[in-house]
Amino acid sequence: MARIWIRQAAQRALDDAMADDPSVIVMGEDVAVAGGPFKVTEGLLAKYGAERVIDTPISEMAFMGAAVGAAVCGLKPVVEIMFIEFLGVALDQLTTQAATMRYLSRGRLTAPLVVRASAGAGQGFGCQHSQMLDHWLRGTPGLKLAATSNARTTYGLLRSAIEDPDPVVVLEPRILYSEREEYEFDLNYRIPLGKAEIARSGKDATLVTCGAMRRVALEAAANSNASIEVIDLLTIWPWDREAILNSVERTGRLVTLEEATAGAGWGADVVSTVATEAFGELKAPPHRITLPDAPVPYNGALEARYLPSPAYVTEQVAALVSNNKAPAPWWRSAA
Amino acid sequence: MTLSNSNSPLARREALRNQRDQLQRMVEIRSVENRIQRLFTEGQIRGSTHLASGQEAVCVGVARSIDPDDIVTCTYRGHGHALALGVTPTGVIGEICGRTIGCAGGLGGSMHLVEPSVGLLPTAAIIGAGLPIACGAAIAARARKNGRIAVAIFGDGSANIGAFHESLNFAAINKLPVVFVCENNLYGEYTRIQFTTPVEDIAVRASSYDMPGVIVDGQDVDKVAAAMAQAVTRARRGDGPSLVEMKTYRYSGHSRSDPATYRPAGELDFWLKRDPIAIFADRLLAENVLSPGGLEQIQAETKDAIEQVVAEVLGSPAPEIGEIFAHVSGDSPGGDQRWPFWGDRGSA
Numbered sequence A: 001m002a003r004i005w006i007r008q009a010a011q012r013a014l015d016d017a018m019a020d021d022p023s024v025i026v027m028g029e030d031v032a033v034a035g036g037p038f039k040v041t042e043g044l045l046a047k048y049g050a051e052r053v054i055d056t057p058i059s060e061m062a063f064m065g066a067a068v069g070a071a072v073c074g075l076k077p078v079v080e081i082m083f084i085e086f087l088g089v090a091l092d093q094l095t096t097q098a099a100t101m102r103y104l105s106r107g108r109l110t111a112p113l114v115v116r117a118s119a120g121a122g123q124g125f126g127c128q129h130s131q132m133l134d135h136w137l138r139g140t141p142g143l144k145l146a147a148t149s150n151a152r153t154t155y156g157l158l159r160s161a162i163e164d165p166d167p168v169v170v171l172e173p174r175i176l177y178s179e180r181e182e183y184e185f186d187l188n189y190r191i192p193l194g195k196a197e198i199a200r201s202g203k204d205a206t207l208v209t210c211g212a213m214r215r216v217a218l219e220a221a222a223n224s225n226a227s228i229e230v231i232d233l234l235t236i237w238p239w240d241r242e243a244i245l246n247s248v249e250r251t252g253r254l255v256t257l258e259e260a261t262a263g264a265g266w267g268a269d270v271v272s273t274v275a276t277e278a279f280g281e282l283k284a285p286p287h288r289i290t291l292p293d294a295p296v297p298y299n300g301a302l303e304a305r306y307l308p309s310p311a312y313v314t315e316q317v318a319a320l321v322s323n324n325k326a327p328a329p330w331w332r333s334a335a
Numbered sequence B: 001m002t003l004s005n006s007n008s009p010l011a012r013r014e015a016l017r018n019q020r021d022q023l024q025r026m027v028e029i030r031s032v033e034n035r036i037q038r039l040f041t042e043g044q045i046r047g048s049t050h051l052a053s054g055q056e057a058v059c060v061g062v063a064r065s066i067d068p069d070d071i072v073t074c075t076y077r078g079h080g081h082a083l084a085l086g087v088t089p090t091g092v093i094g095e096i097c098g099r100t101i102g103c104a105g106g107l108g109g110s111m112h113l114v115e116p117s118v119g120l121l122p123t124a125a126i127i128g129a130g131l132p133i134a135c136g137a138a139i140a141a142r143a144r145k146n147g148r149i150a151v152a153i154f155g156d157g158s159a160n161i162g163a164f165h166e167s168l169n170f171a172a173i174n175k176l177p178v179v180f181v182c183e184n185n186l187y188g189e190y191t192r193i194q195f196t197t198p199v200e201d202i203a204v205r206a207s208s209y210d211m212p213g214v215i216v217d218g219q220d221v222d223k224v225a226a227a228m229a230q231a232v233t234r235a236r237r238g239d240g241p242s243l244v245e246m247k248t249y250r251y252s253g254h255s256r257s258d259p260a261t262y263r264p265a266g267e268l269d270f271w272l273k274r275d276p277i278a279i280f281a282d283r284l285l286a287e288n289v290l291s292p293g294g295l296e297q298i299q300a301e302t303k304d305a306i307e308q309v310v311a312e313v314l315g316s317p318a319p320e321i322g323e324i325f326a327h328v329s330g331d332s333p334g335g336d337q338r339w340p341f342w343g344d345r346g347s348a
Helices: A006-020 A046-048 A060-072 A086-104 A149-161 A212-223 A241-251 A267-277 A299-304 A310-323 A329-334 B009-017 B019-042 B055-061 B079-085 B089-096 B128-144 B154-158 B161-174 B202-209 B219-237 B267-272 B276-286 B294-314 B321-325
Strands: A002-005 A024-028 A053-055 A076-083 A114-119 A145-148 A168-173 A180-183 A198-200 A205-211 A229-233 A234-235 A254-261 A287-291 B072-073 B150-155 B178-184 B214-218 B241-249
Touching: A002 A006, A006 A024, A006 A046, A006 A149, A006 A180, A024 A060, A046 A053, A053 A254, A060 A076, A060 A086, A060 B128, A060 B161, A076 A086, A086 A114, A086 B055, A086 B128, A145 A149, A145 A241, A145 B161, A149 A168, A149 A180, A198 A212, A198 A241, A205 A212, A205 A241, A212 A229, A212 A254, A212 A310, A229 A241, A241 A254, A241 A267, A254 A267, A254 A310, A254 B009, A267 B079, A299 B276, A310 B019, A329 B178, B009 B019, B009 B055, B009 B079, B019 B089, B019 B276, B019 B294, B055 B079, B055 B178, B055 B219, B055 B276, B072 B128, B079 B089, B089 B294, B128 B150, B128 B161, B150 B154, B154 B178, B154 B202, B161 B178, B161 B202, B178 B202, B178 B219, B202 B241, B214 B219, B219 B241, B219 B276, B276 B294
Parallel strands: A024 A053, A024 A076, A076 A114, A114 A168, A145 A168, A205 A229, A205 A254, A254 A287, B072 B150, B150 B178, B178 B241, B214 B241
Antiparallel strands: A002 A180, A145 A234, A198 A229
């Protein structure tokens, strides 16, 4: 086991993918000469050259679209969107052009590109650099969406995304880049897209989460008197219905833990599916732990309150398990 | 003359080497657009269509200047370009009528024509979307070192969207083998250019991106081809992109529901006097490539051929309901057969 920065798992995934497949190229702002604003592309320019590691102008629409064209013509572009919010100015190319390429050409053209984007709150970047924004993308036919949660899932998801025949967005919680973990690289390790994993087994409640909230969920479960099964979705779209339904069948309770505002979160889809398909198995109403419907605050104390903490999650799940009623979110009980 | 529709897209493309076939193709585009207009009133076409009557010289002039394995992106005003590049009238009319024999199997419609075998990526219904994609195709071509180029075809309306500026900048800074072809037909949707664009010539914008900007008489197919030849040579040589502005005119409104009542009086008549088909036919007559009555003969034959195509299309099946789910993602049914641009795609 080696102790690595989680960002190094992303760097290794790119490095190994480029070594394995000469059609893989990397494009984005500051990814080549500077080695990436979060050091994820460090060393790639020296190893693979300027034809494959391309610094772009601050023109997300241009380089996202260029990734689409390059992918259609046989390359496998991995595009870095520095902060997921920057995708807003390039969304057309991803959700409207790349995602429909296969459909409109009746399977004769495909756009196997990967968008890597740093995402999420917790570091005081303010409301325009701290969102997950998976709801911009989730449910787009032809597009896949994953979120990394530690070194292993970062490597495994990125390798799978780069080998996938469809456009894939991989959200990388920025807060994890500078965390250290014990991890041994395995060149052959992959996490199949579309599959969730059980991060911790339990029997009283299924706690579904992803991204940086995985750590929060695991800590909450470890400190809970209830036996909580933590499931990391890994792929947010299309998500693993079978894994969730199987788990809820065992536990009888569903809680989602989302780094998303209540109005936007993926949990609404998970809850509606479980409520519809496993209604008879449920001992308690499905419950969502989300962010409030408000922008991400800058002030440290406010941001800490805004994000679900392990203690808050423990408390919420305990309330659900003990009396089978969904507890109010903090902002409503405080009001 | 043979019915060119019976040929493959590639064969139709290769036929453009012949001047008479170029004229025939321009006539074909006009004839198809006229027939599509009628099919609309007959209730055979859903949604919208955007006709290119009046812009035939640009379509054929561009298509004859590039190779079938060069990559082309184009807008939703793409019937003419698709036909010029080689898509059969059956492929175009079939698509617009939502039939299986359409070039996108009847799932795309008027705004989404596609034919990989002649380099045509799906035409995009979003203004400006094709320019960045062409840049990417050019990156791929350069990675292969195969001399291929990408051509982005768009209208004057696209010159005011960010994708235009970002793409010209991106292509210039990377010296990409791209030709940006702006069809300036004087109208962006329903609004005349002077109300949306502070410059009369889109080509002047090339100077901001340190590339040649050329203004071309888009009603003369030979002038279109000559300007294209220069830009294409520059791109293939590795000297970078060009912006080629074709001055042309859209005889109809923006889309089928637009009667174009906003046009200044006399403008349409002015342009009709510079009709691209007439200009080219007169030249071929003068050069004895065409005999007197030759144009009329081509027009009559083409009209008959298109009528046959329409009959074939209207008698042909609609896609099965299951096609809704085909080719959505790699896991979908439908049996994807990826088009291998430039042969072996094993390495970059």
